[in-house]
Amino acid sequence: MAKNFLTEENFEKLHKVIDEHKDMQGPLMPILHEAQHIFGAIPIEVQKVISDKLNVPLAEIYGVVTFYSQFTLEPKGDYLISVCLGTACYVRGAQQLIDKIAEMTGVSVGKTSSDGKFSLEATRCIGACGLAPVLTVNEDVYGRLTLEDIPGIIKKYQATN
Amino acid sequence: MDFYRSHVLVCGGTGCVSSGSLTIEEMFNAALKERGLEKEVKVVRTGCFGLCEAGPICIVYPEGSFYSRVEQKDVERICDEHLLKGRIVTDLLYIDKLANVTDIQTSINDVTFYKKQKRVALKNCGVINPEIIEEYIAFDGYQALGKALTQMTPQQVIDEMKKSGLRGRGGGGFPTGLKWEFAAKSHGDVKYVACNADEGDPGAFMDRSVLEGDPHAIIEAMALAAYAIGAEKGYVYIRAEYPIAVKRLGIAIAQANAMGLLGKNIFGTDFNFEMEIRLGAGAFVCGEETALIASIEGERGMPRPKPPFPAQKGIFGKPTIINNVETYAVVPQIILKGADWFTSFGTEKSPGTKVFALGGKINNTGLVEIPMGTSLREVIFDIGGGIPNGRKFKAVQTGGPSGGCLTSDHLDTPIDFDTLTALGSMMGSGGMIVVDDTNCMVDFARFFLDFTVDESCGKCVPCREGTKRMLEILEKITSGNGSLEDLDKLEDLAYSIKDSSLCGLGQTAPNPVLSTLKYFRDEYIAHVTDKKCPAGQCQDLLSIVIVDGCIGCTACARVCPVNAITGAVKQNHVIDQTKCIKCGACIPKCPKKVIVKQ
Numbered sequence: 001m002a003k004n005f006l007t008e009e010n011f012e013k014l015h016k017v018i019d020e021h022k023d024m025q026g027p028l029m030p031i032l033h034e035a036q037h038i039f040g041a042i043p044i045e046v047q048k049v050i051s052d053k054l055n056v057p058l059a060e061i062y063g064v065v066t067f068y069s070q071f072t073l074e075p076k077g078d079y080l081i082s083v084c085l086g087t088a089c090y091v092r093g094a095q096q097l098i099d100k101i102a103e104m105t106g107v108s109v110g111k112t113s114s115d116g117k118f119s120l121e122a123t124r125c126i127g128a129c130g131l132a133p134v135l136t137v138n139e140d141v142y143g144r145l146t147l148e149d150i151p152g153i154i155k156k157y158q159a160t161n
Numbered sequence: 162m163d164f165y166r167s168h169v170l171v172c173g174g175t176g177c178v179s180s181g182s183l184t185i186e187e188m189f190n191a192a193l194k195e196r197g198l199e200k201e202v203k204v205v206r207t208g209c210f211g212l213c214e215a216g217p218i219c220i221v222y223p224e225g226s227f228y229s230r231v232e233q234k235d236v237e238r239i240c241d242e243h244l245l246k247g248r249i250v251t252d253l254l255y256i257d258k259l260a261n262v263t264d265i266q267t268s269i270n271d272v273t274f275y276k277k278q279k280r281v282a283l284k285n286c287g288v289i290n291p292e293i294i295e296e297y298i299a300f301d302g303y304q305a306l307g308k309a310l311t312q313m314t315p316q317q318v319i320d321e322m323k324k325s326g327l328r329g330r331g332g333g334g335f336p337t338g339l340k341w342e343f344a345a346k347s348h349g350d351v352k353y354v355a356c357n358a359d360e361g362d363p364g365a366f367m368d369r370s371v372l373e374g375d376p377h378a379i380i381e382a383m384a385l386a387a388y389a390i391g392a393e394k395g396y397v398y399i400r401a402e403y404p405i406a407v408k409r410l411g412i413a414i415a416q417a418n419a420m421g422l423l424g425k426n427i428f429g430t431d432f433n434f435e436m437e438i439r440l441g442a443g444a445f446v447c448g449e450e451t452a453l454i455a456s457i458e459g460e461r462g463m464p465r466p467k468p469p470f471p472a473q474k475g476i477f478g479k480p481t482i483i484n485n486v487e488t489y490a491v492v493p494q495i496i497l498k499g500a501d502w503f504t505s506f507g508t509e510k511s512p513g514t515k516v517f518a519l520g521g522k523i524n525n526t527g528l529v530e531i532p533m534g535t536s537l538r539e540v541i542f543d544i545g546g547g548i549p550n551g552r553k554f555k556a557v558q559t560g561g562p563s564g565g566c567l568t569s570d571h572l573d574t575p576i577d578f579d580t581l582t583a584l585g586s587m588m589g590s591g592g593m594i595v596v597d598d599t600n601c602m603v604d605f606a607r608f609f610l611d612f613t614v615d616e617s618c619g620k621c622v623p624c625r626e627g628t629k630r631m632l633e634i635l636e637k638i639t640s641g642n643g644s645l646e647d648l649d650k651l652e653d654l655a656y657s658i659k660d661s662s663l664c665g666l667g668q669t670a671p672n673p674v675l676s677t678l679k680y681f682r683d684e685y686i687a688h689v690t691d692k693k694c695p696a697g698q699c700q701d702l703l704s705i706v707i708v709d710g711c712i713g714c715t716a717c718a719r720v721c722p723v724n725a726i727t728g729a730v731k732q733n734h735v736i737d738q739t740k741c742i743k744c745g746a747c748i749p750k751c752p753k754k755v756i757v758k759q
Contacts, residue, residue: 026457026477029459086363129518
């Protein structure tokens with residue numbers, strides 16, 4: 001990932017967010033959510049700023065960031081492919097879908113491709129069990145999938161730049 | 162107020178939105194405008210109708226015509242035929258496979274899926290527009306709060322709740338009224354109410370549907386709870402994975418604030434109450450109440466020992482009550498209509514109704530709400546429509562990663578908190594996943610263990626280490642390396658983990674293994690002694706063979722990466738099992754489809 005996301009502009013936004021939240025009770029989680037949103041990740045540089053301003057030890061913040069699966073230390077790829085591995089999707093064959101995607105993109109689960117294009121993750125239930133098996137690519141939702149649908153979906157995103 | 166002759170209700174729940182209902186809604190609005198009907202027909206975006214399988218769903222009132230799987234091209238037809246000329250487009254209506262009639266089901270009220278249901282928690286879902294407070298108020302909204310604040314003392318509210326016998330719908334089944342009483346009696350200058358909307362059980366989505374379809378009911382109920390215990394602040398802890406629910410609840414809170422239904426001096430009394438949304442960040446354990454508290458406080462979501470219970474020492478060390486979304490959803494109706502009304506459904510020990518999320522190998526996936534005491538058979542076959550593709554029912558899993566499997570022997574069991582627990586499963590939050598004979602129960606247990614290993618917070622050893630060891634044994638079995646001894650080891654470990662884990666997650670994590678060991682032991686034995694997977698799901702235990710009908714085209718042999726397939730042209734081919742690496746590359750190549758896994 002060559003992209004620079006630790007820009008001055010983003011840090012300014014972060015300072016603003018911290019100032020807005022620091023007087024509330026239990027401000028850490030809301031600030032981390034905002035930070036993840038601003039930077040697309042919460043690397044150590046960002047954690048240090050939050051630690052300084054909130055006067056919370058860095059170790060504690062690192063502990064929280066790494067505890068929750070929604071917070072990441074590195075940014076995700078341009079296209080985040082999330083395959084639902086909730087129970088309803090699993091019994092309808094979601095595992096085969098995720099295997100196929102890993103094979104096609106060369107990205108294993110939880111990883112990002114070297115060009116920063118795709119990230120693949122297994123997510124737990126997005127609550128669209130009526131459409132099982134389901135996957136999402138960023139905001140797009142694909143439901144009632146079969147193995148045959150996968151190549152078409154992947155190619156659609158591979159073609160874009 | 163404008164008068165409309167027809168209403169088009171478009172489902173705006175996550176299931177239907179995912180299949181494109183918002184585009185359908187836009188197209189209806191545009192098509193109606195084009196025809197000059199925008200003052201005669203109103204399009205309403207509602208919450209979930211429950212029958213997600215048939216989405217996107219549109220219902221046209223006053224007829225109640227139930228259009229299912231509506232596509233973009235259908236919108237014009239419904240507008241031209243139904244809304245302009247008054248002719249129902251029968252070929253687009255939902256086909257009720259369960260009704261033994263050839264007549265077309267023209268009204269949603271005739272659909273079998275809904276007939277056996279009793280919608281209490283889901284009363285307004287699919288009926289009102291959740292983003293308009295007036296619609297909630299028109300359906301008796303905020304009347305219970307008005308009644309409580311002006312005519313009842315806090316103790317009377319608690320007494321009514323106790324009398325109703327309502328038990329926590331999040332899975333524990335603890336009597337709600339009792340919980341409120343503990344918190345009311347706890348001393349503290351500040352108290353909190355919290356709503357647990359961290360619906361982590363994979364396969365359960367009733368809390369999401371209630372928040373998306375009827376968010377004001379939760380606000381009203383939390384205000385009632387706050388009045389009962391003497392709190393002035395409420396937190397809703399909600400999964401970040403539910404963006405629509407977060408957005409609608411935010412809108413609802415803002416509207417309630419603007420109308421004076423939240424804030425200072427509500428209904429002209431001296432009762433003040435404000436609400437705040439806190440987002441979860443993807444940790445299943447945060448559904449455990451003490452972990453949820455830690456997360457709101459800005460820490461890692463790790464549970465702590467109880468007592469002290471949250472009712473004594475909760476958020477920021479203050480007395481707190483935490484109830485689940487579905488529990489709150491029925492509270493206003495109990496206060497408004499009385500405890501006797503509520504106890505008129507359900508069983509003696511588990512009054513009221515329960516919402517289940519039906520999923521997996523079942524025809525009508527979706528949300529159903531039934532009176533407690535309804536049998537599993539009625540839910541799975543009469544409402545759920547049975548198993549698709551003519552397969553055989555094998556088991557139903559209730560309670561998610563904390564629950565267990567029930568077999569066809571249990572189909573006539575009336576569902577309530579106690580019967581399910583007695584059978585080694587549990588109510589949980591109400592996920593109900595049906596599996597058929599192609600699903601391997603050992604692999605199913607492995608799936609849940611994989612989940613709990615991932616989600617264990619790591620604080621206590623039995624859960625952190627124990628579940629991991631159990632998973633390793635299960636993986637050994639599903640890959641064909643297990644022995645009979647392993648089954649005993651699994652059981653031993655399971656009981657130790659249940660007895661010694663700190664919180665509900667660890668104490669219930671072995672349940673999926675224990676219940677499958679109890680009811681499907683033969684499948685485990687087949688895996689360890691015969692090295693076979695009877696359901697044909699465990700890849701390592703399958704062999705790929707060529708059955709009768711080979712024409713000797715050599716297509717399979719040419720694609721085999723290890724040259725395991727031999728045979729002359731136009732002669733039967735065979736796969737050498739000692740060489741085969743089970744890659745499956747040959748299977749799609751066979752023009753006669755005679756290469757199979759078995």
